[in-house]
Amino acid sequence: MDRLHRTRMLLGDSGVERLRNSTVMVVGVGAVGSFAVESLARSGIGHLILVDADVVEESNINRQLFALDSTVGQPKVDVAAARIHDINPDIRVDALRLFFDEKTNLDCRPDYIIDAIDTTESKVALARWAQNAGIPMVSSMGAARKTDISRICVGPLSKTTVCPLAARMRRLVRDAGLADFDVVYSTQPAIAATAAGRTFGSLITVTGAFGLTLANYVIMNLSDS
Numbered sequence: 001m002d003r004l005h006r007t008r009m010l011l012g013d014s015g016v017e018r019l020r021n022s023t024v025m026v027v028g029v030g031a032v033g034s035f036a037v038e039s040l041a042r043s044g045i046g047h048l049i050l051v052d053a054d055v056v057e058e059s060n061i062n063r064q065l066f067a068l069d070s071t072v073g074q075p076k077v078d079v080a081a082a083r084i085h086d087i088n089p090d091i092r093v094d095a096l097r098l099f100f101d102e103k104t105n106l107d108c109r110p111d112y113i114i115d116a117i118d119t120t121e122s123k124v125a126l127a128r129w130a131q132n133a134g135i136p137m138v139s140s141m142g143a144a145r146k147t148d149i150s151r152i153c154v155g156p157l158s159k160t161t162v163c164p165l166a167a168r169m170r171r172l173v174r175d176a177g178l179a180d181f182d183v184v185y186s187t188q189p190a191i192a193a194t195a196a197g198r199t200f201g202s203l204i205t206v207t208g209a210f211g212l213t214l215a216n217y218v219i220m221n222l223s224d225s
Contacts, residue, residue: 003088004016016044019044019045019046020046022045022111022222023046023047023048023109023110023111024040024045024048024110024113024114024222025048025049025050025051025106025108025110025114026048026049026051026113026116027115027116027117027122027126028051028116028118028140029066029076029077029080030052030116031144031204031207031211032116032143032210032211033052033114033140033211034076034080034211035207035208036114036212036215037050037215038211040215040218040219041087042087043219044088045219046091047091047093047110048092049094049096049106049108050081050094050095051077051096051100052080052096053097053099054075054076055073055074055075056072056073056075056079057072063202063204063207063208065083066079066083075097077095077097078095080095081093081095094108099122100117100126101121101122101125102121102125104125104129106129109133109135110135111135111136112135112137112221113130113137114139114140114214114215115137115138115140116211117140120165120168120172124173124178127139127181128176128178131179138154138182138184138214139183139184140183140184140185140210141163141166141169141183142164142165142166142185143207144201144202144207145191145201145202146188146206147203147206149205151186151187152186152209153184153186154213154217156180157169157170157180157182157183158170158180160183160185161187162187162189163185163186164190166183166185182217184213184214184217186210
């Protein structure tokens with residue numbers, strides 16, 4: 001049996017082949033993005049483009065898949081690329097150590113984009129870039145300060161409720177004249193767990209569930225197309 005045998009049982013040969021021929025870009029490979037990347041790699045996506053400017057910090061270990069005692073201080077995209085190649089050496093990985101903002105103009109055209117960025121300005125810049133290029137995108141809203149994975153939802157940004165990040169994004173996207181797009185969000189009210197410098201408390205069970213949900217959304221869309 002090959003490594004994708006059980007995936008093939010559900011998606012069929014044609015679905016697995018579509019995934020192998022697909023390119024997915026994940027922007028932000030931290031708490032949410034790392035689990036999305038892992039799922040895409042283990043599901044047989046043939047080409048992954050990873051975008052993140054940060055290095056692994058000790059404070060990431062509680063919730064980020066690529067954060068280990070042995071990887072502290074290393075660029076997150078490089079750690080991710082090494083792990084992907086250990087999962088499947090045939091996957092093509094482009095590891096881009098950069099911060100995505102309104103000045104970013106990448107020379108690539110993935111089949112799908114996963115937005116797992118923390119900052120609203122960068123999220124809007126990525127949405128604008130994706131829409132200008134005609135590339136479908138799914139975006140993560142706020143996963144921090146949440147504990148209940150049963151409250152995680154998928155739907156259009158314009159229909160989101162409760163999530164403060166989604167509320168800001170709705171306004172920014174509307175003001176920027178951008179089209180609506182699907183997001184993963186939680187309807188659980190945020191818990192007051194904020195430290196100095198706007199550092200938010202977070203659980204790996206929730207951030208991981210967000211990442212898995214994003215990846216599942218993309219996998220289902222690509223394997224069905």
